[in-house]
Amino acid sequence: MIAARNRAQFDAWGATCLNLTSRSGTGKTQLLEKTIAAFNDKLEIAAISGERTGTFETDVWQDFGIPTISISTANSGHLNAQTVSEALFQLERQYLPSELDLILIENQENHEFSTDFSVGEHHTIALSSIADCVSQPIASSPIFREADCIVLTQIDRAADLKIDLDRLILNARQINPKATILPLSTATGEGLATWLNWVSLQVALRSQSAKAAKIEYSRSNIPLRSVR
């Protein structure tokens, strides 16, 4: 219900929302940094993160001059539909949200392994570092079965950790045959271009309806403050 309302909000703004979810230490912040750097001169981007006590996740993104909303989540870092709706409220209060093309959410996996993980995003991206794939197989987490895209991170460590990457990819494909499986490393840049193409495609596929939504939104809302 709240997730559906968030989705309607994204659609009304003409923005594509991607929700990146994983355990801690997988590489979400690094990947989002690369993603923002790659698209910052082409798209208007905002980033939302669940802030844990003592962490400053969003500092790195703020340097790009994009709207960044940090929602306090005590120690979990997990954002649900309700907390994302609070972030959207803040975005709308501070900016003209119909200027946004892409909204990126950094999210921690829900430790209760709930299957109700949608926050209203257009695409769910589940990440696992290749080391985690071995120690805690992705089959044990429902989000990997439902995700639109599975990102296997830190593939530069495969040789050192003696990990058979092809086997992990095959395993991910068996767990979720409909997902796009993207192995990558933000450290070496391997696989990054394929990820960026995938993101670009998701925004492009929505571009016609987004354009119409932005015109409609600006007709019926008084601008507060520009994104930049």
Ligand SMILES: Nc1nc2c(ncn2[C@@H]2O[C@H](COP(=O)(O)OP(=O)(O)OP(=O)(O)O)[C@@H](O)[C@H]2O)c(=O)[nH]1
């Ligand atoms: N070798 C290697 N290390 C990486 C890669 N990506 C991230 N790391 C390292 O992994 C650690 C965690 O990366 P983050 O991007 O902060 O991970 P995160 O998923 O945002 O972590 P949380 O915010 O705690 O959930 C950092 O020390 C990164 O430098 C990679 O592709 N290769």
Ligand SMILES: [Mg+2]
């Ligand atoms: Mg992080």
